[in-house]
Amino acid sequence: IAAAAKSAGGDSTYYIGDTKDKGLEFISTCAGFAKHVAKELLTIDEFLFDDVQPDGSSKQIAAYRIRFASGFAIVALSSNPANIRGLQGRVIIDEAAFHRNVAAVIDACNALLIWGGVIRIISTHNGNLNPFNELIKETRAGQYDYSIHTITFDDAVENGLYERVCLMRGWEPSPEGKAEWYRKIRRAYGSRVEAMREELDALPREGEGVLLPLAWIEACSTDRYQLRRWSPPPRHAQLGEFVHWPERTRKAEMLMWLEEQVRPVLKAYAGQGFTWFLGEDFAMRQDRTCLALGFTDQQLKRHVPLIIEMAQCPYDQQKQALFWAVDLVMDLNRFGGGILDANGNGMALAQEAAQRYGPERIVELMPSDAWRRETGPRFRASFEDGTILIPADADIRGDLRQLQTIGGVAKMPTDIRTKGTDGGKRHGDGAIALWNFHAATMNETIPDYAYRPIRAGTGTGHGADDDDDGESRNWWRPPLGAGRGMGAI
Structure with a gap:
């Protein structure tokens, strides 16, 4: 997309990862593909990105960039920017569940939609209470127009992950080797079944501290x-x-x-x-x-x-x-x-x-x-x-x-x-x-009676005894349910 001309739908892409190393890895991967697919000779340059803060001040954070002849670029920001509203293009928020404040990052990116931009939010899960999972649930409830794409470990295996690993490692793929490799990956989590399901099956775990699932x-x-x-x-x-x-x-x-x-x-x-x-x-x-x-x-x-x-x-x-x-x-x-x-x-x-x-x-x-x-x-x-x-x-x-x-x-x-x-x-x-x-x-049920005094001259407890705003002023009743063991703590 970045290599394409504007008339062909070209645009810049901004990658926002949760660590500096992931930003550098993303840029390196993009550069490698660009050299082989687009046949472009590219270099990665490091620069300082002006990160505008909510109070109007700014700080400079390290960023990586590759430029294309089309005039567009791929930029990897090395931390969580507070504000990228002044930019135009496409945004990839990676490992969103591990950002310090992913909601603020998404809010900052939403302005790009005005100019036809695209926001992609990618992550493994990090617990059921994480804002990333809340965003997924709210999207499913119809509160957002995002589309949800789930890719599990099994999906990746079905689409050739094992064969790709063999190619990279120089192994000879075989049905027996695939079964053993798959079993080894699953068993690596031991008794931590919820952690395995979260990482491999895209099922967020409740978390050790959650009281009510x-x-x-x-x-x-x-x-x-x-x-x-x-x-x-x-x-x-x-x-x-x-x-x-x-x-x-x-x-x-x-x-x-x-x-x-x-x-x-x-x-x-x-x-x-x-x-x-x-x-x-x-x-x-x-x-x-x-x-x-x-x-x-x-x-x-x-x-x-x-x-x-x-x-x-x-x-x-x-x-x-x-x-x-x-x-x-x-x-x-x-x-x-x-x-x-x-x-x-x-x-x-x-x-x-x-x-x-x-x-x-x-x-x-x-x-x-x-x-x-x-x-x-x-x-x-x-x-x-x-x-x-x-x-x-x-x-x-x-x-x-x-x-x-x-x-x-x-x-x-x-x-x-x-x-x-x-x-x-x-x-x-x-x-x-x-x-x-x-x-x-949890206290014992009170006896089946109550007492309400009636003022002289009234036939019920809701006559002259009522405030003019309709708020009944019931006088103090004798203690009911005494001995129920409920003391203030």
């Missing part, structure tokens, strides 16, 4: 259950950002959303006789606050019919949504208790929830390794055994995939930040909410 999560996901997302309304011309709206207006906005989006889901499960539980993960400016609401059925299977997810939600509205949802659950069924994230700003909300519903119901959780050791294996086992059912959602699945076993303990790594389907940042929020929900269900 993808197949388990998807088997426990159903589109019968719902995830309801709240995000602040657009900036108002007079009122400004939602967080600065008057309190009454903010409450009315949240209440309307709860009535429209949440009440129908919870009402569908009214009067089933099962005990409901809550798991919560708190966030404010970035990440998401998640509320996982569900129950344990007669066969001890955990169901999560509803996850409420709130992005950039003011504290007051998080409290409003939490109290509204739990109050509605208590009206429709029984509420056994919940575990709330008490880290950082979540401590205040967890404390207020414990004051409202009783400390025997609400655990203000600051998780320790001891707590994770106790609850993590049970949470994992629920997915392995298929005894939990959750909403089918790409973001929730992605959150659960971030959980890892570190030092023998299930954890959410602190340095993990992923991008959700809405473009916002996530830190495994849905996974922590589900983990807390599951841990809450």
